[in-house]
Amino acid sequence: MEHSLGYIFGLLVGILVGVGIVALLFKLKVMDLTFDERQERARGQAYKYGFWTLLTCLLLYGFSDQIFGRWCDVLVGAILCIAAALMVFASVCIVKDAYLSLKEKPRTVMTLLAVVSALNLAIGVMNWKGGRVVQDGVLTYAAVNGICGVITLTILVVYVVNYLLAKREAGE
Amino acid sequence: MKNLRLKSARAALDMSQQQLADAVGVSRQTINAIEKGDYNPTIKLCLAICKALNKTLDELFWE
Numbered sequence: 498m499e500h501s502l503g504y505i506f507g508l509l510v511g512i513l514v515g516v517g518i519v520a521l522l523f524k525l526k527v528m529d530l531t532f533d534e535r536q537e538r539a540r541g542q543a544y545k546y547g548f549w550t551l552l553t554c555l556l557l558y559g560f561s562d563q564i565f566g567r568w569c570d571v572l573v574g575a576i577l578c579i580a581a582a583l584m585v586f587a588s589v590c591i592v593k594d595a596y597l598s599l600k601e602k603p604r605t606v607m608t609l610l611a612v613v614s615a616l617n618l619a620i621g622v623m624n625w626k627g628g629r630v631v632q633d634g635v636l637t638y639a640a641v642n643g644i645c646g647v648i649t650l651t652i653l654v655v656y657v658v659n660y661l662l663a664k665r666e667a668g669e
Numbered sequence: 670m671k672n673l674r675l676k677s678a679r680a681a682l683d684m685s686q687q688q689l690a691d692a693v694g695v696s697r698q699t700i701n702a703i704e705k706g707d708y709n710p711t712i713k714l715c716l717a718i719c720k721a722l723n724k725t726l727d728e729l730f731w732e
Contacts, residue, residue: 533694533695533696533699533714534695534699534710534711534713534714535695535696535698535699535702535708535710536696536699594696594698594699594702597696599694599695599696
């Protein structure tokens with residue numbers, strides 16, 4: 498799919514602004530991702546599982562493309578592989594109580610995940626209804642929002658279930 | 670193996686897991702994991718816990 502120079506420029510500026518905002522939040526200590534030693538270790542294990550999931554998914558994606566032909570845009574294929582790896586990483590972190598940093602509050606993270614899921618799923622549904630998600634039997638980049646929505650929703654569900662189980666265990 | 674000595678030393682000072690965690694700069698879950706014997710802390714964290722609870726390493730961590 499061909500895009501104009503303005504489209505690509507806009508995309509780059511958007512990414513740069515996003516990175517700038519996140520960098521500023523870190524500098525102002527609004528975002529502080531400090532983990533203790535047990536969490537660092539658990540996150541290391543989670544990275545390992547996420548890494549192998551990513552490699553496996555990329556291999557499967559490559560094979561599927563060879564066997565079935567082009568069934569999705571390359572960007573969507575990459576996002577699907579990253580999505581699987583992220584879900585594994587996040588789930589392992591959550592189960593090992595290493596998802597939240599020392600300063601983060603569970604309610605804030607749950608709210609953020611819920612908002613991001615709702616927004617992405619809403620855009621995903623709009624794209625689906627507009628017929629932009631599948632064109633000529635190929636999953637297009639318009640599916641990316643839906644995929645992001647599913648990732649964040651899955652992470653939210655794992656988080657809430659783990660949170661409730663831990664709460665019940667603490668109460669016993 | 671559960672670390673009951675840590676739990677009782679903390680309880681003796683009437684400290685919650687969260688209060689001890691804040692005092693030594695870790696998460697509450699980490700203190701819980703140490704007490705349950707699910708996590709083996711580094712010497713650095715052991716020393717910080719000992720200082721926070723006014724105990725020696727032997728009293729809390731030596732078997």
